[in-house]
Amino acid sequence: MSTFLASPCEGHLEQVIHIFGYLKAHPKRKIAFDSDHPMIDKRRFKKHDWEDFCCDAKETIPENMPEALGNPVSMHCFVDANMAGNLADQRSQTGILLFLNRAPIIWHSKRQSTVATSTFGSKITAMKNAIEIIEALHYKLRMFGIPIEGPPYIFCNNEAVVKNCSNPESTLKKKHHLIAYHRNREAIASGTVCIAKEDSETNLSDLFTKLLPQAKRESLMDRFMY
Numbered sequence: 332m333s334t335f336l337a338s339p340c341e342g343h344l345e346q347v348i349h350i351f352g353y354l355k356a357h358p359k360r361k362i363a364f365d366s367d368h369p370m371i372d373k374r375r376f377k378k379h380d381w382e383d384f385c386c387d388a389k390e391t392i393p394e395n396m397p398e399a400l401g402n403p404v405s406m407h408c409f410v411d412a413n414m415a416g417n418l419a420d421q422r423s424q425t426g427i428l429l430f431l432n433r434a435p436i437i438w439h440s441k442r443q444s445t446v447a448t449s450t451f452g453s454k455i456t457a458m459k460n461a462i463e464i465i466e467a468l469h470y471k472l473r474m475f476g477i478p479i480e481g482p483p484y485i486f487c488n489n490e491a492v493v494k495n496c497s498n499p500e501s502t503l504k505k506k507h508h509l510i511a512y513h514r515n516r517e518a519i520a521s522g523t524v525c526i527a528k529e530d531s532e533t534n535l536s537d538l539f540t541k542l543l544p545q546a547k548r549e550s551l552m553d554r555f556m557y
Contacts, residue, residue, distance in 0.1 A: 334442065363557050365433035368405050371484055376525040377497065384499040385520035393470060399478035404431055406483035408465060409529065412443070412457035413540035414450045421446050423453035426539030427461045428555075429468070435555050437464060440539035452508050454489040458496065458526070459511040461485060462518045469523070482522055486529035488537075493528045 332350070335343045381388065408429045416424040423446075427439035439460070447453035465483045472479055487493055495501045496515040503512045518524050537543060538551050 360552070361557055362435060362555070366402075367433050368480075369407060369430065369433050371407060375527040376484065377527075379497065379499050381499050381520040385517055388517050388520040390521045390523045391466075391470075393473055396473045397476040399473070399476055401477065403478040403480035404472065405480045406431055406465065406468070408461055408483060408485045409534055409536040410454075410457050410461040410485060410487050411534055411536040411540050412447075412450075412453040414447065414453045416541055417442055423447045423456075424540045425453075425457040425460055426536040427457070427464060428535045428539065429461075429464060430555075431468075433555075437468070438539060439464065450489065451491050451495075452505070454487065454492045455496070455508055455511045455515065458485070458487060458492055459514050462515060462524055465524060466518070483524050485524050485526040486534065487526060488529050488531045488534045490528050493526055497526055 332343060332347060406429065408427065410428075411426045413424040413426070415421040423443045425439065425441050425443055427437070428435055429437035429439075441460075443453065443456055447456065462485070465485075469479065469483070495503060495512065497519050499516075499520075503509060515526075519526060531537065532547075533551075533554075535551055535554060538548065543551070
């Protein structure tokens with residue numbers, strides 16, 4: 332609703348009333364900051380040899396970061412985009428949910444700045460946004476002196492995006508997607524992140540991209556809320 336703060340209409344007020352109605356009907360729904368590490372099947376994340384494609388790719392680590400102390404933390408992220416979700420200008424909606432251990436700490440829902448002409452285009456842009464958020468958090472944690480365990484794991488429900496970004500031999504002929512394409516591949520080649528395919532039924536970022544039936548919405552929220 333923040334998109335319409337400048338010029339709200341009567342319909343927007345009705346939606347705000349719906350939001351408060353939902354909050355009233357679910358007064359005990361809460362987020363728990365669980366410090367346990369999640370159970371992630373690492374076999375889902377395929378490793379490739381990037382030597383012939385991105386041989387100089389490496390993760391940027393701050394030179395002046397303090398010594399890491401304490402218990403290590405791990406990160407995983409769900410990302411999705413709703414193709415042409417905005418009926419007014421046909422722009423897609425990006426949704427990102429980022430976990431530190433098992434605690435959701437960043438949730439992001441934002442309309443994309445340009446109109447995507449394909450589902451692949453909207454989701455590869457969302458993937459780029461997720462990687463940039465992860466890298467910023469990586470830098471902040473390192474400068475706080477917090478040890479990080481392994482690379483962040485990203486789950487995306489678009490198989491074409493996963494294969495194009497993680498397979499060294501893949502090529503892309505759509506020039507308007509090349510920046511996001513190479514940005515994502517460089518992060519994967521350097522070991523900054525790992526990505527895998529996630530089914531739409533269990534992709535938690537669906538909550539931030541589109542309206543969902545009540546049963547599916549409650550099912551997804553039960554996975555990380557109490």
